[in-house]
Amino acid sequence: MRRHAWVVVLVLWTSTAHAEERITAGAHTFSDTEDNRVETYTVEWLHSMQREWRTTVRAALDRVVLPPLPGLPGSQENVDAITAASRPVASAELSKQGYAKLRQELNGQVEWTPDAGRMRTTGSAYYSHEGDYIGRQLGLGLAHDFREGNTNLAVGLSHGFDTIAPEPHEGVVATEHERFTEDLTCVWTQTVSQRARATLGFEGAWVHGFQSNPYRRVYAGGELRSERHPERRFRRSLFGQYDHYFASRASVSVSGRWYSDDWGVQAGTFDAHLNQYVGDHLIVRYRYRHHLQSAASFQRDLYESADGVDGYLTADYKLDDFASDLFGVKLSVPFAGFDLATWASGVVLDVKFERYFDSKSFAANVFETGFTWPF
Amino acid sequence: MTPRTEWRLALRMFAVGFGTCVLIALAGCAHVKPYQRQHLADRIMDPAAVRWEAASERKMLSTREGAMGGVQGMGGGCACN
Numbered sequence: 001m002r003r004h005a006w007v008v009v010l011v012l013w014t015s016t017a018h019a020e021e022r023i024t025a026g027a028h029t030f031s032d033t034e035d036n037r038v039e040t041y042t043v044e045w046l047h048s049m050q051r052e053w054r055t056t057v058r059a060a061l062d063r064v065v066l067p068p069l070p071g072l073p074g075s076q077e078n079v080d081a082i083t084a085a086s087r088p089v090a091s092a093e094l095s096k097q098g099y100a101k102l103r104q105e106l107n108g109q110v111e112w113t114p115d116a117g118r119m120r121t122t123g124s125a126y127y128s129h130e131g132d133y134i135g136r137q138l139g140l141g142l143a144h145d146f147r148e149g150n151t152n153l154a155v156g157l158s159h160g161f162d163t164i165a166p167e168p169h170e171g172v173v174a175t176e177h178e179r180f181t182e183d184l185t186c187v188w189t190q191t192v193s194q195r196a197r198a199t200l201g202f203e204g205a206w207v208h209g210f211q212s213n214p215y216r217r218v219y220a221g222g223e224l225r226s227e228r229h230p231e232r233r234f235r236r237s238l239f240g241q242y243d244h245y246f247a248s249r250a251s252v253s254v255s256g257r258w259y260s261d262d263w264g265v266q267a268g269t270f271d272a273h274l275n276q277y278v279g280d281h282l283i284v285r286y287r288y289r290h291h292l293q294s295a296a297s298f299q300r301d302l303y304e305s306a307d308g309v310d311g312y313l314t315a316d317y318k319l320d321d322f323a324s325d326l327f328g329v330k331l332s333v334p335f336a337g338f339d340l341a342t343w344a345s346g347v348v349l350d351v352k353f354e355r356y357f358d359s360k361s362f363a364a365n366v367f368e369t370g371f372t373w374p375f
Numbered sequence: 376m377t378p379r380t381e382w383r384l385a386l387r388m389f390a391v392g393f394g395t396c397v398l399i400a401l402a403g404c405a406h407v408k409p410y411q412r413q414h415l416a417d418r419i420m421d422p423a424a425v426r427w428e429a430a431s432e433r434k435m436l437s438t439r440e441g442a443m444g445g446v447q448g449m450g451g452g453c454a455c456n
Contacts, residue, residue, distance in 0.1 A: 026427070060431075148408065185444075192405065194414060243420055255445070257442070257445055269445075275419035283418065283419060291440055318438075318439065319441050358439070364439075368428060
């Protein structure tokens with residue numbers, strides 16, 4: 001019976017009333033001023049099963065390389081680096097070695113589009129694995145067109161259930177933790193004119209469970225103590241985007257996001273893209289992004305008391321107040337129109353470079369290359 | 376007024392101003408027929424064209440910034456502390 005069920009699934013999966021197939025693949029590297037480096041290799045396969053059904057499978061492999069910690073073992077400089085570290089350090093001697101880890105990620109989605117494409121229902125599953133963290137998420141989405149597709153309303157729900165199993169770390173007893181996340185996203189997309197579109201949305205996330213970094217320690221009351229964050233967090237954001245097409249074969253996209261949570265962090269983000277065709281086979285995209293955020297209510301540069309603020313301690317730079325900027329350029333080369341074989345006519349090549357820097361003297365280069373191949 | 380209060384006031388003003396602009400823009404919406412949407416369907420206007428890179432960007436920014444959320448929607452968990 002089980003074998004027959006697999007045969008049915010395989011026949012349905014390979015039969016295609018609409019031959020929509022697409023492979024997208026790419027490589028992404030991130031390197032920063034602290035010599036941290038992340039290489040990501042991604043491949044995504046979109047497959048139409050029958051006229052109203054579509055599946056997408058996305059796999060990614062991250063290779064994270066962190067440098068040795070600065071300073072001699074036991075020195076103040078070495079210890080200070082350990083307090084802000086995001087890596088396990090089993091001993092002061094091992095802190096002088098580089099650290100590398102792999103993260104595997106798999107994401108599957110099934111999409112059902114009945115009612116002549118006016119409604120779209122999606123179900124998704126996500127799984128990621130690395131040495132000290134397993135991430136899992138299940139999601140459901142529903143989107144519906146109104147007024148001949150001029151208005152689209154979309155709602156998404158997801159439930160995440162992660163397991164954190166810290167590796168052996170100096171001075172810390174490794175215990176397993178769990179973290180749960182419920183996410184709600186609502187998006188309203190509206191056609192404004194023949195050349196413009198606007199989007200408005202809300203996202204809320206309720207996080208409960210372990211939310212600290214098990215490797216990071218904080219100076220409090222004159223001693224090194226493990227970082228301690230609250231176990232509940234309600235995060236919410238309101239965002240909007242406006243896209244406009246110009247007769248010069250260019251488009252502008254501007255977006256804004258306002259974020260706040262009950263840890264006291266508030267943030268505003270502005271993002272602008274300018275896309276321009278150069279001839280028929282080159283698209284240039286310029287980008288600028290600005291982010292501004294306030295610190296968490298329990299964040300301090302120095303804790304006088306061992307109990308921190310209301311029992312919480314953090315050395316997490318993400319909970320500090322800072323501003324960041326990002327500049328970038330992306331080149332896309334659509335093969336359509338070139339004198340090539342039919343199978344290559346829909347291919348698009350992408351190359352992107354971005355520079356990110358913030359007011360805390362951190363900077364990073366992001367380089368990404370990839371292709372999309374419909375067949 | 377403390378610096379923290381100033382931050383919050385500035386960010387609230389930004390949220391109200393941006394939301395007002397969006398509502399004003401939406402009030403002038405036209406009804407566009409499907410055969411009139413060739414520009415909206417162009418690659419440089421297609422949100423699906425950037426959705427793929429948005430996933431890796433979302434993960435990168437979550438390791439550096441304390442905010443989350445945006446047009447590209449939800450993502451999965453990782454040891455991104």
